[in-house]
Amino acid sequence: MEKSSEHPKILQISSTFHYGVDGSDLGGAAPVASQPGGSHGFVGFRSQRQYANSKLAQILHARSLQKQHKTITAVSICPAWVGTQMVSGQGTLVHSLFTKVAFPVNGYGLSSILHALFDDDDSSNNNNNNNHDFYVNADLGISFLVDNLPSWTYSLLPIRDVAVFLFAMTLLGFQRLFLVKTARSSSRASYNEQLQDELYEWSKTAVAEWL
Numbered sequence: 403m404e405k406s407s408e409h410p411k412i413l414q415i416s417s418t419f420h421y422g423v424d425g426s427d428l429g430g431a432a433p434v435a436s437q438p439g440g441s442h443g444f445v446g447f448r449s450q451r452q453y454a455n456s457k458l459a460q461i462l463h464a465r466s467l468q469k470q471h472k473t474i475t476a477v478s479i480c481p482a483w484v485g486t487q488m489v490s491g492q493g494t495l496v497h498s499l500f501t502k503v504a505f506p507v508n509g510y511g512l513s514s515i516l517h518a519l520f521d522d523d524d525s526s527n528n529n530n531n532n533n534h535d536f537y538v539n540a541d542l543g544i545s546f547l548v549d550n551l552p553s554w555t556y557s558l559l560p561i562r563d564v565a566v567f568l569f570a571m572t573l574l575g576f577q578r579l580f581l582v583k584t585a586r587s588s589s590r591a592s593y594n595e596q597l598q599d600e601l602y603e604w605s606k607t608a609v610a611e612w613l
Contacts, residue, residue, distance in 0.1 A: 409473055413518050414460050416478040418538065418573070421548045422454035422566035424556050425591035428462075428601065447563040454566070459601060461536065461592040466602035475535075477518045478588065482540040483574045484511035503574060505539065510581070514539040517583050536588040540577035544569065549589050 464476035485501035505511035518537040548565050555561035573580075591597065 409475065411519070412464065412467065412474060412476040413515065414464060414476070414478055415515075416460045416480055416536070417454075417457040418480045418482075418541075418545060419450075419454050419566065419570060420457035420461060420592065421545050421569075421589045422563060423451055423458055423591070424553065424562075424589075425458060425462075425594055425597050426553075426557065427451070428455050428459060428597065444560040444563065447560050447567075450563060450567065458589070458592060461588055462594075462598045462601050463605065464535070465592070466598045469598070470602065477535045477537060477585070479514050479518050479537045480539070481505065481511050481514050482538065482577050505577070510539065513583055518585070521585065534585040534587060536592075537585050538582060540573060540580045541582045541584070541586070542569070542573055542576070542580055545589075 461478045464478050467474060467476045483500075483504040485504040485507050514537040521537075548562060548569060551562050551565065555565075556563075587593075
């Protein structure tokens, strides 16, 4: 059945890696939102946190769009590890091994994207109760463990950073054993409405000169 143009759907590629941050240092050295507590990353994990923050920001922004524009559905997608050119700069051997383990870019790597595109489940279209708007290709089912670590494991020690890195590497090695096609909840920080609103307002200011 053809979708009505009066209710468009926005899809964006995010990542389960967003569990690596808690929203407290969104924006790096110049935070765009006021959630306190972040340390902006320890040596060796700063780039990891930057990536995770960008993926958290995508989900926050998608939910802000839905609140501001009631006629759209905005969803986020984690295709897991897909054999793109992401690691091409690490050398031919690394890239070759990566593409053998990762999902093929023209195969199962598209699964969560297509599922999100054609899913008409009311739970993902209801702007007032959007608890399952995060689509995944593979899921180990242990991300909630990272999400429930105390705040000091992020602000005082890089324990959360290590946990998420190990989770990501485990998923890379075993994702083909944990295939799913589902929409589920994302991290607790991604449902923080204050963060959503502050990021939305900041983003409007950031792009104002090009509008």
